Amino acid sequence: MTLSFLIPLLDVTIRAGTSLLFAVLGETISERAGVLNLGIEGIMIVGAFAGFATAYESGSLVLGLIAAMIAGALLSLIHAFLSVTVGANQVISGVALVAFGTGLANLLGRPYIGKLGPKFSRVAIPLLNKIPVIGKVLFDQDPMIYMSFILVIIIYLFLYKTKYGLQLRATGEDPQSADAMGVNVGKVRYLAVIIGGMLIGLGGAHLSLSYVAGWQDSLTAGRGWVAVALVIFSSWNPKRAFLACLIFGGIEGIQFRLQATGIALPTYFLRMLPYISTILVMWFVHLSSGTKKKLGAPGALNKFFDRESQA
């Protein structure tokens, strides 16, 4: 494998995986607080649309990103209200959000299809981009990609090294104890779902403002569901999320590169991989320990916490 094959492959690996990475990070925060948000696909596509439409109308990429975050936050707010305040079934609420978000974005997006809007371009980081191979791959990318790298570190440090991160994880593991410790479980969960939604919205915006650069019908094309699987695959851990997204970005990149040289890969099988590997990971963990603890699933994931019924 020559460098002229490897460097573009690694480069597209990063770029194709970035929208997934934002979404997986967002969902990790939400699920770490105990709220399963299956609406990723819907939130991503609304984020992608809001980001593009705003950037197109205003000419400002920054406003586009803000709009994508606001859109993600608003949609997630619906989910937070249903799952945290009311205690509705989180699975149904999430799936409803997918139908709602996809329909809404495609409806509002009709006039924007195929329009040329502003987009993020590559910004090389001086000196670092001179490192052989790595420099080109990691330090000559668009600003959203740098943002995603930084977010991996920040979210990791937040979750595992700060008091608030501990409170958030406690909320997801054992809300009763967290409540007894004086943590406001409802507030933490609301914030986690909303901030998670903002990141998922940014994931969509990376598609419409950088990778594809433009709005198309059903732009996200199922990436939200891949993200759902990758959260489990990465055992709710931001560092592993980064690796998982690299793997699946790489699969998207390499299949066509091999085809272009005349080698066939089973595309349908490749598209099943995120789900198959997630199932395998869950199965292995089940065999080795028999508890979901070891896998890293938050103990109170998908469970409603009703403070009044505790007493």
Next chain:
Amino acid sequence: MKNQILRLTILALIISMFVIGCKPVEETEEVVVSEPEVGETQVEQLPEEEEASTCEDPFRVAFILSGAATDQGWAMSHDIGRQYVQDNLECVETISIESVKSGDSERIFRDLVNQGYDMIFGCSSGFIEAAYTVAQEYPDVIFEQSGTPYELPNMAAFFGRVYETRFLAGLVAGMMTENNMIGHVTSFPIAEMKYNINGFALGVKEVNPDAKIHIVWTNTFGDPAIERSAAESLIDLGVDVISMHQNSPTIMVVAEESGIYGIGYQLDMRPHAPDAVLTTVEWNWGPYYLETVQNAVEGTWEPHNAFLGIDSGVIRLAPYGDMVPQEVRDLVAEWQEKILSSEFKVFEGPIYDNEGNLVVPDGEYLEFEQIQEMDWLADNVISPPTD
């Protein structure tokens, strides 16, 4: 009690999200798509004042689209055709039903019949079975379906001999490439994609026997991110002209970013990538739709299988980009004449496939059925095995 009311409200909220999300867009009568003048496919949407209809009982025609009428691709090409009918016939009322999925299409056909539509166009091969089922039940309604023909007294099939236009596009690509590496991003490994590839490849070969066409298969029509990744893989391989059989302009945008040439498909793609697009293999349904609707209105409509070539105007080369030199344009015009006068057929022998087999012997040419079952790729095509 209070809790129960709250629960019910929530239930209503969730259900309403499903309903909003799943409702297909149907209100396209309010949307006007500008008429497809030569080289003009930029869309302008204007709210249309409902014209005071002068006739009491208009002939009602519905078009079922697989995508948004503004998708800049396949679905939009049909909606432009619908608008052409609306503009050119009196006392006809047209509607487009957008973004219909195959699985939902039978319901849509039935809905339209029940609403009293006289003629229904299924503008995606994904609707064939549904159209056939519903057409058998309603012999008084005329069905026109894109794709494979079925024999029914009230159902016709239509499609285009795209390979004729692909051949012309191949001439352009073959003359414009400098390093003899041409890329083509296609979708599913089925006969339709293969006769498109082969038409293109034979055109390239006619003017440039040394050039090779490198193929990648995406197995999708609706994933722009995949289209980008596929296009980049060909560009990184080194192609300097890239052609496509996908639905969005993404590949042309990638070509422009990379400073190479592109050949678009569906609708003139110069607006999306003015410095890259040499020309576009473009659908222009208007003339066919107008003719067949007019026949239906006048009662002279007959079931048919329209496999329309460049002589019909339905499939054509859209205007060239400025970078295409006059000699290329002249050469394409010459070949177009040969096709129009039936002096030349695209699939006339001898043709060898890329495994060395003689697939069309000298002096013979392929018939409609053989083209519909094409399972080989021409000898200047480089592709992974497709079976």
